Amino acid sequence: MPDLSGLYQEVILDHSKRPRNFRVLPDASQQADGYNPLCGDKVKLYLRLEGDRISDISFQGAGCAISTASASILTETVKGKTRAEADALFDAFHALVTGQPLPGDQHPPLGKLAVFSGVSEFPVRVKCATLAWHTLKSALRGGSEVVSTEGSGDEDLAAR
Amino acid sequence: MATSTSEAVAVEGREPWDVERIREDFPVLRQTVHGKPLVYLDNAATAQKPLAVIDAERNFYLRDNANVHRGVHALSERATRAYEEVRTKVQRLLNAREAREIVFVRGTTEAINLVAATYGRKNVQAGDEILISAMEHHSNIVPWQMLCEEKGARLRVAPINDRGELMLDEYEKLLGSRVKLVAVTHVSNVLGTINPLPEIVALAHQRGIPVLVDGAQAAPHLKVDVQQIDCDFYAFSSHKVFGPTGIGALYGKARLLEAMPPYQGGGDMISSVTFEKTLYNVIPYKFEAGTPNIAATIGLGAAIDYLERIGLERIARQERELLVYATESLSRIPGLRIIGTAREKAAVISFVMDGIHPHDIGTVLDQEGVAIRTGHHCAQPLMEWFGIPATARASFAFYNTQEEVETLVRSIEKVKEIFQ
Structure with a gap:
């Protein structure tokens, strides 16, 4: 049976109530918008890239506890990381929340991201957790289109 | 418990x-x-089904399954009779004047699309307006937007107040000479608001404007009387009135349905076909191309019986x-x-x-x-x-x-x- 306390861990509740790096980044070099049309969650990511490295990152938006906490912890996690490191974290995170963990030697240490392990028990909430991460990918690509969770590859898990 | x-x-x-x-x-x-x-x-998303409905569908496949309006054999006659009996049940449920005013469709969404694609295409021209309300479901917004885009017409929206009630005075102001159709919900799926349909319809009819009513959320809760409401079209879905999914009905005044072009082309909607010319069937069959969802229709009939029994x-x-x-x-x-x-x-x-x-x-x-x-x-x-x-x-x-x-x-x- 899925466990609510596994989903809403203290760290997640804390980040959803007091999101970190929740601001506009005036000197952002990239930004991207993410949108979940099924529940209305919106996130806007601001990044400052210095060379290949994310030197600063912030976000704005409105969403459920899972999507807000995910965006908040994302900003803490990828700050100071290179593009390649951020991509690897995306893969590891996606594997974690969809319940298909990569073999141990294939992913970087999850760190705080591990608090999202409970999401895999709640398939309709996977997109809440991945919205900010799909948006990060778009921002790193320099994408100008709004990222939608529809078409993200997670849509079979749609929460309608 | x-x-x-x-x-x-x-x-x-x-x-x-x-x-x-x-x-x-x-x-x-x-x-x-x-x-x-x-x-x-x-329940507003979909209602559960009583055993009577589940059994009716099952029994149809167990005993009577045949295509309707086709064969001369016993099963086809039985299936056709059962299918047409449901049309009469829907007529009674809505208190329509005649059974031929009931068109079977997949559901409310298809009913509204049918009216947009037939009545709408024929009667709405560039510069015309279609008036809806601010509390409509996407299914009573998007078909009209598509029509407006195609025709160069304009979609107008009657506002609601803080309680979520239609502002009748504002609505009346929007009923200008360019409005060709009013499309409004009977009951809001979000707010629960029951709209004052007799007033809404009377105000439109004073100006000669027909009214379509989205009845998806009303039919399970209220006794609907299309003659008393005097609306021109009324749409509802079986699955929200405790019947199966995939079936619903459009009520339309016979005079309007007769003047409308057909919806989809195919079998059952014709009276004769040559490669040069096709003559269309009478209403309601003109709008029912192809083999319908017969079993679900039988299930809808059982749902109506059940509701009337309670x-x-x-x-x-x-x-x-x-x-x-x-x-x-x-x-x-x-x-x-x-x-x-x-x-x-x-x-x-x-x-x-x-x-x-x-x-x-x-x-x-x-x-x-x-x-x-x-x-x-x-x-x-x-x-x-x-x-x-x-x-x-x-x-x-x-x-x-x-x-x-x-x-x-x-x-x-x-x-x-x-x-x-």
Whole structure:
């Protein structure tokens, strides 16, 4: 049976109530918008890239506890990381929340991201957790289109 | 486990109201979800089906299955008779003047698309207007937007007040000479608002404008009388009136249906076909191309029989009691705000909670066995009007109980504990 306390861990509740790096980044070099049309969650990511490295990152938006906490912890996690490191974290995170963990030697240490392990028990909430991460990918690509969770590859898990 | 919503209300010539007895007709309600008894409060999305409906569909396939309006053999005659009997049942349910005014479609959405594609294409031209309300479901917005785009026409929107009621004076002001059709919902799927249809229709008819009514949320709750409403089109879905999915009906005044071009081309909608010219069948068959969803139609007939056996007036009374009880109970929860407080309301309650997203409410409630809907309810413009991204929505049917309302309230307290 899925466990609510596994989903809403203290760290997640804390980040959803007091999101970190929740601001506009005036000197952002990239930004991207993410949108979940099924529940209305919106996130806007601001990044400052210095060379290949994310030197600063912030976000704005409105969403459920899972999507807000995910965006908040994302900003803490990828700050100071290179593009390649951020991509690897995306893969590891996606594997974690969809319940298909990569073999141990294939992913970087999850760190705080591990608090999202409970999401895999709640398939309709996977997109809440991945919205900010799909948006990060778009921002790193320099994408100008709004990222939608529809078409993200997670849509079979749609929460309608 | 549940108690009756109102103990033993004796109704003339009827058994006292016994909700436990009624719940026995709905096998799906007898289950646990995440270890808790299921509390199904998502009836506005789709209603559960009584055994009578499930059996009717099954028995059709077991005994009578054949195509309709085709063969001379016994099974085809039986299937055709059963299918057409349902048309008469729908006529009676809506109090339509004639059975040929009932067109079978896949559901409300297809009914509205049918009118847009036939009546709309024929009668709406560049510069014309179609008037809807601010509380419409996407299915009563998008078909008109598509038509307007195709024709260079304009979609106008009659506003609502803070309670979620249509502003009749503003609506009347929008009824200009360019308006070719009014399309409005009977009951709002988000707010529960029951619109004053006789007034809405009369104001439009004074100017010669026909009115289409989206009855998807009304048919399960109210006794609908299309002659009294005097609307020109009325659409509803079987699955919301305790029947199967994939079938619904469009009522249209015969005079209008006859003047409309056909919808889809194919078998059954023709009277003769040559490669040079096709003569179309009479109404309603002109609009029913191809083999219909016969089994589901038979199921819809069983649902109508079931509803009439219980009595739509009694259903309305039980639901009103549930609505009052649930509204009072939810209003006492600090930080909870009900969206949609119309004076005339069906048993639908949308709500939001301070600092807690509806999505999170839905997940916690699900763990308590309570099924509600969260999201924008296919009414994004309405959400925008209220300045909220989404709501949580509990929607009731006559098989719900006061005890289930209490479980809902207790589960919401649990939500608050987690997110405090």
